[in-house]
Amino acid sequence: MKILFFANAKELTGVPQIELEVETPLDVKSLWEVLIDKFPEIERVKTICRIARNCEYVGDDTLFSNEDEVAIIPPVSGG
Amino acid sequence: MIVEIKLTDKPIQKSPPTTDGTIGATVEFCGIVRGEENGEKIVAIVYEAYAEMAKKMMRSIVERLGEKYHCHSVQIIHRIGTIPVGETAIYIRAQSMHRAESFGLVTEFLDQLKKDVPIWKSRIIKNLNFKNNECPIHSS
Numbered sequence: 001m002k003i004l005f006f007a008n009a010k011e012l013t014g015v016p017q018i019e020l021e022v023e024t025p026l027d028v029k030s031l032w033e034v035l036i037d038k039f040p041e042i043e044r045v046k047t048i049c050r051i052a053r054n055c056e057y058v059g060d061d062t063l064f065s066n067e068d069e070v071a072i073i074p075p076v077s078g079g
Numbered sequence: 080m081i082v083e084i085k086l087t088d089k090p091i092q093k094s095p096p097t098t099d100g101t102i103g104a105t106v107e108f109c110g111i112v113r114g115e116e117n118g119e120k121i122v123a124i125v126y127e128a129y130a131e132m133a134k135k136m137m138r139s140i141v142e143r144l145g146e147k148y149h150c151h152s153v154q155i156i157h158r159i160g161t162i163p164v165g166e167t168a169i170y171i172r173a174q175s176m177h178r179a180e181s182f183g184l185v186t187e188f189l190d191q192l193k194k195d196v197p198i199w200k201s202r203i204i205k206n207l208n209f210k211n212n213e214c215p216i217h218s219s
Contacts, residue, residue, distance in 0.1 A: 004129065006127060006129055006197065006199060006201075007127065007199040007201050052129070052132055052197070055129075055131055055132035055135050055136075056132075057195070071129055071132065071197070073129070073197050074199070076193070076194070076195065076196055076197055076198060076199060077193070077198070077199050077200045078126070078128070078133070078157060078169070078192055078193065078196050078197075078198025078199065078200075079110050079157075079168070079169050079189055079192050079193050079198075
């Protein structure tokens with residue numbers, strides 16, 4: 001799966017995106033575990049970020065597949 | 080309802096509003112970069128977006144609000160990249176038969192944009208020597 005990082009999540013990982021091949025389905029809790037394992041600093045924003053899958057916000061009960069584009073969305077500030 | 084949604088890294092260019100005889104109100108909103116952020120003087124703000132999702136969400140919000148506020152057309156242009164103080168970061172124009180629909184749509188759209196649309200003020204720039212003076216803007 002492709003995982004995109006924006007704003008301060010991008011600064012904490014140091015990259016705008018990564019490609020992951022993981023055992024699926026992957027739930028939200030496991031996704032964060034994978035991310036924190038790769039980028040420990042991202043745990044700092046875990047509680048304030050939302051997750052989008054294929055351009056739509058998703059809830060904590062979501063299961064991801066390797067075909068998904070997943071985005072880590074920190075609090076927005078457009079306008 | 081005609082809906083036009085655009086993200087651009089260029090200064091915002093407005094197109095002429097429609098005047099077809101049915102429109103009684105045109106409401107325009109420009110969100111402009113102020114020269115101060117968190118009490119400090121700045122010269123520019125850098126915006127970033129998750130472009131595909133941002134455009135999709137803005138369209139979806141406008142279309143949903145269009146069921147409540149019957150507008151003839153809505154145009155939204157959000158600028159991304161480095162935007163100097165005094166320049167427009169977002170331009171919204173709604174046209175309707177009466178003013179209440181356009182004002183209502185523009186106001187509610189902005190409320191939802193600021194809550195949900197994945198666009199960020201990612202950095203502030205404090206002086207013209209951009210590269211050495213960028214500071215992140217974070218709520219965390």
